[in-house]
Amino acid sequence: MSAAVPAPHTHRDPEVSRIGMWLFLLTEMLLFAGCFLAYAVFRVRYSGDFHFAAQELNLSLGLVNTLVLLTSSLTMVLAIAAMEQGRAGRAAAWTGATIALGAVFLVVKGFEWAAKFRHGIYPNSPALAAAHTPGEQVFYGLYYTLTGLHALHVVIGMVVLAVMLVFVLRAARSAEGEGPGALADRLENAGLYWHLVDVIWIFLFPLFYLIS
Amino acid sequence: MENRVHIPAGHVLTVWASLLVLTAVTVTVAGLHLGSFSVFTAIAIAAVKASLVLLFFMRLKVEPVIFRVMLLAAAATITVIMALTFADVAFR
Numbered sequence: 001m002s003a004a005v006p007a008p009h010t011h012r013d014p015e016v017s018r019i020g021m022w023l024f025l026l027t028e029m030l031l032f033a034g035c036f037l038a039y040a041v042f043r044v045r046y047s048g049d050f051h052f053a054a055q056e057l058n059l060s061l062g063l064v065n066t067l068v069l070l071t072s073s074l075t076m077v078l079a080i081a082a083m084e085q086g087r088a089g090r091a092a093a094w095t096g097a098t099i100a101l102g103a104v105f106l107v108v109k110g111f112e113w114a115a116k117f118r119h120g121i122y123p124n125s126p127a128l129a130a131a132h133t134p135g136e137q138v139f140y141g142l143y144y145t146l147t148g149l150h151a152l153h154v155v156i157g158m159v160v161l162a163v164m165l166v167f168v169l170r171a172a173r174s175a176e177g178e179g180p181g182a183l184a185d186r187l188e189n190a191g192l193y194w195h196l197v198d199v200i201w202i203f204l205f206p207l208f209y210l211i212s
Numbered sequence: 213m214e215n216r217v218h219i220p221a222g223h224v225l226t227v228w229a230s231l232l233v234l235t236a237v238t239v240t241v242a243g244l245h246l247g248s249f250s251v252f253t254a255i256a257i258a259a260v261k262a263s264l265v266l267l268f269f270m271r272l273k274v275e276p277v278i279f280r281v282m283l284l285a286a287a288a289t290i291t292v293i294m295a296l297t298f299a300d301v302a303f304r
Contacts, residue, residue: 015276022279026286033290040294041301059239066235073269074228081221195270202261206254210242 014185021189025196028153032200035146039207042138049135054211056121057143061112062209065105066201072101073198076191079168083184088172091187095165098194102158109151116140143208150200157194164190219268227268234261 043050079094120127123144128137164187171183238257242250267273272280 018275019278019282022282026282029286030290033293037294037297041297044298044301063235063239067232070228070231070235073265074224077224077269078221081218081224084218192270195265198269199262199265202265203255203258206238206242206258210238210254211251 012182012185014188017185017189018192021192025192028196028200032146032149032203035142035149036203036207039142039146042135042142043211046133046135046138049133050139050211053132053136053139054208057209058112058115059209061108062205065108066205068101068105068108069198069201072098072105073195075101076194080184080188080191083168083180083187086180088168088180088183091184092165092168092172095161095168095187099158099161099165102154102161102194105154106151109147113144113147146204147208150197150204153197153200157190157197160190160193219271219274224268227264231261231264234264 075094075097079091079098082088082094083091116122121132121140122128123141128140132140167183168187171180234257238254241253241257244250246253266283272283
Protein backbone atom coordinates (compact mmCIF):
# COMPACT_ATOMS: atom_id res chain seq x y z
CA MET A 1 0.00 0.00 0.00
CA SER A 2 1.29 3.46 -0.82
CA ALA A 3 1.55 5.93 1.98
CA ALA A 4 -0.91 8.22 0.17
CA VAL A 5 -3.85 5.99 1.11
CA PRO A 6 -5.30 7.32 4.36
CA ALA A 7 -5.97 4.91 7.17
CA PRO A 8 -9.65 3.90 7.24
CA HIS A 9 -11.48 5.92 9.81
CA THR A 10 -14.09 4.07 11.79
CA HIS A 11 -16.34 6.40 13.67
CA ARG A 12 -17.65 5.18 16.99
CA ASP A 13 -19.98 6.97 19.34
CA PRO A 14 -21.05 4.45 21.97
CA GLU A 15 -23.01 6.99 24.00
CA VAL A 16 -25.23 7.89 21.04
CA SER A 17 -25.72 4.21 20.19
CA ARG A 18 -26.86 3.63 23.78
CA ILE A 19 -29.28 6.58 23.50
CA GLY A 20 -30.69 4.90 20.38
CA MET A 21 -31.07 1.63 22.28
CA TRP A 22 -32.76 3.39 25.20
CA LEU A 23 -35.22 5.14 22.83
CA PHE A 24 -36.19 1.71 21.50
CA LEU A 25 -36.48 0.36 25.06
CA LEU A 26 -38.81 3.25 25.98
CA THR A 27 -41.17 2.24 23.14
CA GLU A 28 -41.09 -1.29 24.58
CA MET A 29 -41.99 0.11 28.00
CA LEU A 30 -44.96 1.95 26.45
CA LEU A 31 -46.08 -1.28 24.76
CA PHE A 32 -46.10 -3.16 28.07
CA ALA A 33 -47.55 -0.14 29.90
CA GLY A 34 -50.59 -0.39 27.61
CA CYS A 35 -51.02 -4.03 28.64
CA PHE A 36 -50.55 -3.16 32.32
CA LEU A 37 -53.20 -0.46 31.93
CA ALA A 38 -55.65 -3.03 30.56
CA TYR A 39 -54.77 -5.25 33.53
CA ALA A 40 -55.36 -2.38 36.00
CA VAL A 41 -58.74 -1.44 34.53
CA PHE A 42 -60.03 -5.03 34.51
CA ARG A 43 -58.58 -5.70 37.95
CA VAL A 44 -60.63 -2.82 39.35
CA ARG A 45 -63.73 -4.10 37.59
CA TYR A 46 -63.28 -7.81 38.49
CA SER A 47 -61.14 -7.64 41.65
CA GLY A 48 -62.80 -10.69 43.24
CA ASP A 49 -62.37 -12.85 40.13
CA PHE A 50 -58.73 -11.76 39.70
CA HIS A 51 -58.05 -12.62 43.33
CA PHE A 52 -59.61 -16.06 42.87
CA ALA A 53 -57.98 -16.82 39.50
CA ALA A 54 -54.51 -15.75 40.67
CA GLN A 55 -54.65 -18.42 43.38
CA GLU A 56 -54.67 -21.07 40.65
CA LEU A 57 -51.30 -19.91 39.28
CA ASN A 58 -48.25 -21.83 40.48
CA LEU A 59 -46.39 -19.45 42.82
CA SER A 60 -43.34 -21.75 43.11
CA LEU A 61 -42.76 -21.80 39.34
CA GLY A 62 -43.23 -18.02 39.15
CA LEU A 63 -40.77 -17.55 42.01
CA VAL A 64 -38.18 -19.87 40.44
CA ASN A 65 -38.46 -17.96 37.16
CA THR A 66 -38.02 -14.66 39.01
CA LEU A 67 -34.77 -15.90 40.59
CA VAL A 68 -33.60 -17.30 37.23
CA LEU A 69 -34.19 -14.02 35.41
CA LEU A 70 -32.63 -11.85 38.14
CA THR A 71 -29.54 -14.07 38.08
CA SER A 72 -29.41 -13.91 34.27
CA SER A 73 -29.20 -10.12 34.58
CA LEU A 74 -26.20 -10.57 36.89
CA THR A 75 -24.41 -12.88 34.42
CA MET A 76 -25.16 -10.32 31.66
CA VAL A 77 -23.47 -7.55 33.68
CA LEU A 78 -20.48 -9.84 34.33
CA ALA A 79 -20.22 -10.65 30.60
CA ILE A 80 -20.08 -6.93 29.69
CA ALA A 81 -17.56 -6.20 32.47
CA ALA A 82 -15.31 -9.05 31.21
CA MET A 83 -15.53 -7.76 27.63
CA GLU A 84 -14.62 -4.24 28.76
CA GLN A 85 -11.49 -5.70 30.35
CA GLY A 86 -10.67 -7.42 27.05
CA ARG A 87 -11.27 -10.91 28.47
CA ALA A 88 -13.28 -12.30 25.56
CA GLY A 89 -13.18 -15.92 26.76
CA ARG A 90 -14.69 -15.02 30.10
CA ALA A 91 -17.24 -12.73 28.39
CA ALA A 92 -18.27 -15.63 26.14
CA ALA A 93 -18.78 -17.90 29.17
CA TRP A 94 -21.00 -15.36 30.98
CA THR A 95 -22.95 -14.60 27.78
CA GLY A 96 -23.50 -18.34 27.34
CA ALA A 97 -24.67 -18.59 30.95
CA THR A 98 -27.14 -15.75 30.34
CA ILE A 99 -28.58 -17.53 27.28
CA ALA A 100 -28.80 -20.80 29.26
CA LEU A 101 -30.71 -19.07 32.09
CA GLY A 102 -33.07 -17.60 29.48
CA ALA A 103 -33.65 -21.16 28.22
CA VAL A 104 -34.36 -22.35 31.79
CA PHE A 105 -36.92 -19.55 32.15
CA LEU A 106 -38.69 -20.63 28.95
CA VAL A 107 -38.69 -24.34 29.94
CA VAL A 108 -40.24 -23.51 33.34
CA LYS A 109 -42.79 -21.25 31.61
CA GLY A 110 -43.51 -24.08 29.18
CA PHE A 111 -44.28 -26.51 32.03
CA GLU A 112 -46.48 -23.88 33.66
CA TRP A 113 -48.47 -23.27 30.47
CA ALA A 114 -48.68 -27.03 29.74
CA ALA A 115 -50.22 -27.63 33.17
CA LYS A 116 -52.82 -24.92 32.50
CA PHE A 117 -53.57 -26.35 29.06
CA ARG A 118 -54.10 -29.82 30.59
CA HIS A 119 -56.75 -28.29 32.85
CA GLY A 120 -58.39 -26.85 29.75
CA ILE A 121 -57.42 -23.31 30.62
CA TYR A 122 -56.28 -21.52 27.49
CA PRO A 123 -57.70 -18.56 25.57
CA ASN A 124 -61.19 -19.27 24.20
CA SER A 125 -61.17 -22.84 25.58
CA PRO A 126 -64.58 -24.50 26.20
CA ALA A 127 -63.68 -25.23 29.86
CA LEU A 128 -62.78 -21.61 30.49
CA ALA A 129 -66.01 -20.39 28.92
CA ALA A 130 -68.18 -22.92 30.77
CA ALA A 131 -66.79 -23.07 34.30
CA HIS A 132 -65.26 -19.67 34.82
CA THR A 133 -66.68 -16.18 35.32
CA PRO A 134 -66.07 -13.37 32.80
CA GLY A 135 -63.53 -11.84 35.21
CA GLU A 136 -61.52 -15.06 35.36
CA GLN A 137 -61.63 -15.35 31.57
CA VAL A 138 -60.23 -11.80 31.31
CA PHE A 139 -57.57 -12.65 33.90
CA TYR A 140 -56.36 -15.66 31.90
CA GLY A 141 -56.55 -13.64 28.68
CA LEU A 142 -54.24 -11.03 30.22
CA TYR A 143 -52.08 -13.77 31.74
CA TYR A 144 -51.47 -15.43 28.38
CA THR A 145 -51.08 -12.13 26.51
CA LEU A 146 -48.58 -10.61 28.94
CA THR A 147 -46.54 -13.73 29.77
CA GLY A 148 -46.62 -14.67 26.06
CA LEU A 149 -45.45 -11.23 24.95
CA HIS A 150 -42.78 -11.35 27.63
CA ALA A 151 -41.67 -14.88 26.63
CA LEU A 152 -41.40 -13.64 23.03
CA HIS A 153 -39.05 -10.92 24.28
CA VAL A 154 -36.99 -13.56 26.13
CA VAL A 155 -36.68 -15.52 22.86
CA ILE A 156 -35.63 -12.38 20.93
CA GLY A 157 -33.14 -11.52 23.68
CA MET A 158 -31.66 -15.03 23.48
CA VAL A 159 -31.29 -14.74 19.68
CA VAL A 160 -29.59 -11.33 20.02
CA LEU A 161 -27.24 -12.70 22.69
CA ALA A 162 -26.50 -15.81 20.58
CA VAL A 163 -25.40 -13.53 17.71
CA MET A 164 -23.27 -11.52 20.14
CA LEU A 165 -21.79 -14.78 21.47
CA VAL A 166 -20.53 -15.62 17.96
CA PHE A 167 -18.76 -12.24 17.78
CA VAL A 168 -17.29 -12.63 21.28
CA LEU A 169 -16.08 -16.18 20.54
CA ARG A 170 -14.47 -14.91 17.32
CA ALA A 171 -12.73 -12.18 19.33
CA ALA A 172 -11.59 -14.78 21.87
CA ARG A 173 -10.01 -16.92 19.16
CA SER A 174 -8.08 -14.16 17.41
CA ALA A 175 -6.97 -10.63 18.01
CA GLU A 176 -8.36 -9.69 14.60
CA GLY A 177 -11.63 -7.96 13.88
CA GLU A 178 -13.05 -5.13 15.89
CA GLY A 179 -11.36 -4.19 19.14
CA PRO A 180 -12.71 -5.38 22.48
CA GLY A 181 -13.96 -1.84 23.19
CA ALA A 182 -16.30 -1.78 20.19
CA LEU A 183 -17.51 -5.29 20.97
CA ALA A 184 -18.14 -4.37 24.62
CA ASP A 185 -20.32 -1.45 23.44
CA ARG A 186 -22.43 -3.76 21.29
CA LEU A 187 -22.65 -6.35 24.05
CA GLU A 188 -23.81 -3.61 26.42
CA ASN A 189 -26.64 -2.61 24.06
CA ALA A 190 -27.70 -6.26 23.82
CA GLY A 191 -27.49 -6.36 27.61
CA LEU A 192 -29.77 -3.32 27.96
CA TYR A 193 -32.45 -5.24 26.06
CA TRP A 194 -31.96 -8.29 28.27
CA HIS A 195 -32.26 -6.19 31.46
CA LEU A 196 -35.48 -4.61 30.17
CA VAL A 197 -36.96 -8.10 29.83
CA ASP A 198 -35.99 -8.60 33.48
CA VAL A 199 -37.57 -5.29 34.54
CA ILE A 200 -40.87 -6.23 32.87
CA TRP A 201 -40.91 -9.61 34.63
CA ILE A 202 -40.29 -7.83 37.97
CA PHE A 203 -43.73 -6.21 37.48
CA LEU A 204 -45.44 -9.25 35.92
CA PHE A 205 -44.53 -11.54 38.82
CA PRO A 206 -46.41 -9.71 41.64
CA LEU A 207 -49.34 -8.74 39.40
CA PHE A 208 -50.14 -12.32 38.40
CA TYR A 209 -48.69 -14.55 41.14
CA LEU A 210 -48.90 -12.50 44.34
CA ILE A 211 -52.21 -10.63 44.23
CA SER A 212 -54.33 -13.49 45.57
CA MET B 213 -12.58 7.15 24.10
CA GLU B 214 -15.23 8.19 26.53
CA ASN B 215 -14.31 8.13 30.18
CA ARG B 216 -17.01 6.20 31.96
CA VAL B 217 -17.34 5.63 35.63
CA HIS B 218 -17.66 1.91 36.19
CA ILE B 219 -19.76 0.20 38.79
CA PRO B 220 -17.50 -2.12 40.84
CA ALA B 221 -18.18 -5.87 40.72
CA GLY B 222 -18.81 -5.87 44.49
CA HIS B 223 -21.66 -3.38 44.08
CA VAL B 224 -23.17 -5.48 41.29
CA LEU B 225 -23.21 -8.56 43.55
CA THR B 226 -24.77 -6.53 46.38
CA VAL B 227 -27.50 -5.32 44.02
CA TRP B 228 -28.19 -8.89 42.89
CA ALA B 229 -28.38 -10.09 46.52
CA SER B 230 -30.72 -7.17 47.33
CA LEU B 231 -32.98 -8.18 44.43
CA LEU B 232 -33.20 -11.74 45.79
CA VAL B 233 -33.95 -10.45 49.33
CA LEU B 234 -36.64 -8.10 48.00
CA THR B 235 -38.19 -11.03 46.09
CA ALA B 236 -38.33 -13.02 49.35
CA VAL B 237 -39.87 -10.00 51.11
CA THR B 238 -42.57 -9.47 48.48
CA VAL B 239 -43.54 -13.18 48.54
CA THR B 240 -43.67 -13.14 52.36
CA VAL B 241 -45.75 -9.97 52.52
CA ALA B 242 -48.17 -11.38 49.92
CA GLY B 243 -48.65 -14.43 52.17
CA LEU B 244 -49.81 -12.25 55.06
CA HIS B 245 -53.10 -11.32 53.30
CA LEU B 246 -53.09 -7.63 54.15
CA GLY B 247 -55.88 -6.78 51.72
CA SER B 248 -55.47 -3.69 49.59
CA PHE B 249 -52.25 -2.87 51.42
CA SER B 250 -50.63 -6.00 49.94
CA VAL B 251 -51.27 -4.72 46.39
CA PHE B 252 -49.60 -1.44 47.29
CA THR B 253 -46.55 -3.14 48.86
CA ALA B 254 -46.23 -5.59 45.95
CA ILE B 255 -46.10 -2.74 43.43
CA ALA B 256 -43.84 -0.61 45.66
CA ILE B 257 -41.33 -3.46 46.08
CA ALA B 258 -41.48 -4.16 42.31
CA ALA B 259 -40.73 -0.47 41.68
CA VAL B 260 -37.70 -0.61 44.00
CA LYS B 261 -36.43 -3.79 42.29
CA ALA B 262 -36.92 -2.25 38.83
CA SER B 263 -35.06 0.90 39.96
CA LEU B 264 -32.12 -1.23 41.15
CA VAL B 265 -31.92 -2.96 37.76
CA LEU B 266 -32.26 0.35 35.87
CA LEU B 267 -29.69 2.22 37.99
CA PHE B 268 -27.00 -0.42 38.48
CA PHE B 269 -27.42 -3.17 35.86
CA MET B 270 -28.47 -0.77 33.08
CA ARG B 271 -26.04 1.81 34.50
CA LEU B 272 -28.42 4.78 34.54
CA LYS B 273 -26.57 5.84 37.70
CA VAL B 274 -23.38 6.57 35.75
CA GLU B 275 -24.93 7.61 32.42
CA PRO B 276 -25.21 11.30 31.45
CA VAL B 277 -28.32 13.01 32.76
CA ILE B 278 -30.05 12.89 29.34
CA PHE B 279 -30.67 9.14 29.84
CA ARG B 280 -32.60 9.75 33.04
CA VAL B 281 -34.51 12.65 31.44
CA MET B 282 -35.59 10.34 28.60
CA LEU B 283 -36.76 7.65 31.02
CA LEU B 284 -38.63 10.19 33.15
CA ALA B 285 -40.36 11.56 30.03
CA ALA B 286 -41.56 8.05 29.18
CA ALA B 287 -42.59 7.39 32.80
CA ALA B 288 -44.47 10.70 32.92
CA THR B 289 -46.27 9.83 29.67
CA ILE B 290 -47.31 6.46 31.08
CA THR B 291 -48.48 8.12 34.33
CA VAL B 292 -50.62 10.65 32.43
CA ILE B 293 -52.17 7.92 30.26
CA MET B 294 -52.99 5.82 33.36
CA ALA B 295 -54.36 8.80 35.30
CA LEU B 296 -56.59 9.92 32.42
CA THR B 297 -57.84 6.37 31.87
CA PHE B 298 -58.81 5.99 35.52
CA ALA B 299 -60.36 9.47 35.56
CA ASP B 300 -62.68 8.02 32.90
CA VAL B 301 -63.15 4.45 34.17
CA ALA B 302 -63.59 5.34 37.86
CA PHE B 303 -66.49 7.75 37.27
CA ARG B 304 -68.64 5.83 34.79
